[in-house]
Amino acid sequence: MALNLESLFDFVKSSPSEQECIDYFEKKRWKDKVISPFDPKSKVYKCKGNKYKCKNTGKYFTVKTGTIFRNSNISLQKWFLSLYILSNYKRGFSSCQLAKEIKTTQKTAWFVLHRLRDIFNLPKFKVMLENSVEVDETFIGGKNKNRHWNKKTPKCQGRNWKDKIPVLGIIERGGNLICQVVPNTKWETVNPIIRANVKEGSNVYTDEWYRHGDLYQDFNHGIVNHSIKQYAKGKVSTNAIENPWSHLKRMIGTYIKISRKHSQKYLDEFVLRFNTREYKTEERFDLVLLSSIGKSLSYSQLIS
Numbered sequence: 181m182a183l184n185l186e187s188l189f190d191f192v193k194s195s196p197s198e199q200e201c202i203d204y205f206e207k208k209r210w211k212d213k214v215i216s217p218f219d220p221k222s223k224v225y226k227c228k229g230n231k232y233k234c235k236n237t238g239k240y241f242t243v244k245t246g247t248i249f250r251n252s253n254i255s256l257q258k259w260f261l262s263l264y265i266l267s268n269y270k271r272g273f274s275s276c277q278l279a280k281e282i283k284t285t286q287k288t289a290w291f292v293l294h295r296l297r298d299i300f301n302l303p304k305f306k307v308m309l310e311n312s313v314e315v316d317e318t319f320i321g322g323k324n325k326n327r328h329w330n331k332k333t334p335k336c337q338g339r340n341w342k343d344k345i346p347v348l349g350i351i352e353r354g355g356n357l358i359c360q361v362v363p364n365t366k367w368e369t370v371n372p373i374i375r376a377n378v379k380e381g382s383n384v385y386t387d388e389w390y391r392h393g394d395l396y397q398d399f400n401h402g403i404v405n406h407s408i409k410q411y412a413k414g415k416v417s418t419n420a421i422e423n424p425w426s427h428l429k430r431m432i433g434t435y436i437k438i439s440r441k442h443s444q445k446y447l448d449e450f451v452l453r454f455n456t457r458e459y460k461t462e463e464r465f466d467l468v469l470l471s472s473i474g475k476s477l478s479y480s481q482l483i484s
Contacts, residue, residue, distance in 0.1 A: 183260075185462040191264055201256040202230050206243045208466055209473065217246040248295050248472040258282040262292050267300075267468050268461060270427060270453060272434040272446075294482055297445040299471045300452040309352040310379035314421045315386045317365045319344035320432055320443065345443050347428075350377055351421045356455050359428075359447040361440075367393050385416050424454055 183204045184194040196204070206214070214232055216222045222236035231240050244250050249259055261282060265273050279289035321344035346365050350358045350373075358377050362369050371393060378384060384399040387406045395401040402416035411417060428450050432438060438446050456464045 185465050198255050198257050201260050248299055248475045266296050267464050272431045295477050297449045298477045299475050301448040305356050305455045308379045310382045312353045312383045313378050314418045315350050316418045316421045317348050318425045345440050349421050353420050357424055359451050361444045
């Protein structure tokens with residue numbers, strides 16, 4: 181197989197043909213036996229043009245059937261290159277730049293990126309966090325003082341999220357990260373999210389914003405008071421989550437501005453890369469590629 185995923189240079193140098201990309205996907209999806217997406221128990225006939233026929237249903241299919249790539253006029257070569265870039269570039273990749281790389285319109289490249297982001301939200305990482313867990317929030321959006329005079333937002337000082345997108349982050353030290361867009365950072369909003377994602381009895385470390393909650397009832401709740409410049413108190417700190425926050429802000433800088441409507445998709449993109457930080461490049465690529473099976477996102481659904 182000519183497909184080389186060690187680095188972008190190796191990928192480009194190997195120049196995988198469309199057929200080689202199809203063969204690679206077939207091998208990863210079906211291994212040694214092609215299975216009909218319409219009837220897994222049916223016998224399958226191989227036809228011309230990389231098509232297959234399901235005997236029991238009489239329907240034809242390809243390796244792209246039943247995946248995020250279905251009904252796409254874009255070659256699998258371009259999909260693979262886009263997937264490789266988006267899953268590996270820590271600071272993200274803009275649709276304008278991708279359009280130049282895969283020679284499409286910006287609108288098409290934007291749709292490609294959002295289709296890929298749609299499969300980045302993997303159940304594999306939806307596990308309860310435990311042991312030592314840190315909780316913090318951040319706000320996506322530039323500083324009001326840096327905006328042009330006619331784009332400034334009035335009365336948005338302090339923890340006001342009028343001109344920002346609030347994001348709640350929960351991270352297990354040395355483990356997975358969970359990021360969720362929230363309407364606000366009020367206790368009644370974040371409390372159920374924390375309890376739904378952190379195992380009871382775990383050590384939960386926060387800043388003083390959470391001091392009035394009842395986390396102490398089900399968790400070993402430790403607090404650091406940032407307002408008095410206290411950033412660590414023994415094992416209690418929120419320093420671990422500051423690392424992904426710094427990377428997230430840099431990624432958002434690549435996109436310059438993201439809409440509130442699609443903000444969770446951008447977070448899913450970021451979280452996938454963060455939670456697979458110990459993966460090899462090929463392992464991450466294959467993980468996302470196989471996650472495309474059973475997914476579907478039309479353009480009308482995306483913009484609705």
